[in-house]
Amino acid sequence: MPIHSSLLKKPRLVKKLRSFYKYVNENDGQVGTKTRGIDLNLNNACNLRCKYCFTNSPKGERVKDRLPLDVLARVADEADELGYFEFDLQGGELLLRPDILFESLEAIKPERFYLYLTTNGFHLDEKMAKKLADAHVSRVSVSIDSMDEATHDRIRGRKESWRKAIEALKHVQEAGMDPYLNITVGHYNAFDPAFEELLKYSKDQKYKTLINVAVPAGMWSMMSEIMLDDKDREHLYNLRKEYKNLIRNIWNPFDKTHEKSIGCTTVNRLYITPIGDVLACPYVHIKIGNVIEQSLREIVEYGFSIKHFNEHSPICLAGENKEFVKKYLSNSGQSIFKPALAKDIFPEADFIDKSNLKIHY
């Protein structure tokens, strides 16, 4: 019998997933303005000190803040009504405070979503994995930087972090949730044999591999040289053909040819910070609203009224579009807690009139 976290136990999720799938198919394979997911930074405190953290957690930014539970419950209800089907809980490190995590899960009601955690795996043992599966968590993503223990531990700033991450993924798989091995890829490592070594390991273990492209944000702010270039992108394209378990949020997960991009998912996948600010995505540090002060619908409408987030982009704006990064994401001090305001950085001409706005919920 499928476990609680299984898709087959989540009828509301199936309905929303199907609606998303049909929309994308009928829209030439593009995500358009269809709602997809919520990325929630539940709390920014972390036990590791990763070199490329995009939330500035190693600098101790806002590590005590979190959304009030009543706000979180309302946001989840609104997200469900608007057709959002994915809910990615991240941090910081979620498993530092399991009490916060489980009361938040209760408020979100994960039985309505493909809900997953993105974690460094340090505190994810067998018992915790079972508890998460029982709480309707569908997937757990664990980030790994290298198959070389010392390299991973150096990047993460803590010994034992590699071993714990590797073990965590095994516990996730054994508990019946979807195990995802997350890899950050940029110009600095796209052709590194160590990257392909990780891909092979993930495939052999029957995990899914999620590629996050390196972005010049947070600890790597202003470092545009880390961004993928055309050659790197072509290399990823070829790897995608070879490793069928490879996933990027920008790629069409249902594409049997393993070639198509649904497009950059700004606003389709919103990012909410622990103080309620809503950014266009985890890596585009441009504020489009605040869930404590506004309804999610109002924020989504405003976000999609900005042409850069409304129009199709086959590449990731924050990780691959150097022009966009230079123009809108390179302000000194810009971060998830000090985002640029959309109304300040985009001219009036970049906004679509509400009467011409079509959003697909």
Add this chain to the structure above:
Amino acid sequence: MKQNEENYKNCFSEAFEIEIEKISSDLEYNAIPEWDSIGHMTLISALEEKFDISFETDDIIDFSSYKKGIEILQKYSINFS
């Protein structure tokens, strides 16, 4: 019809990208890594395309095994006997 069963099996093989020989009638959801949530929706879409049908949400949820899928498809007038 034998052809329908062959088409049915091919859909599993295409959706999960595994050899047709590995598709047994005992196959169940989550029993192999390929039949996860993404695999399930890919399978549903492959079957809809092949048999020109549109599944009800309840049927997508009930589709928990190879055998159960045959039962469900019969509701859509796809004959396997």
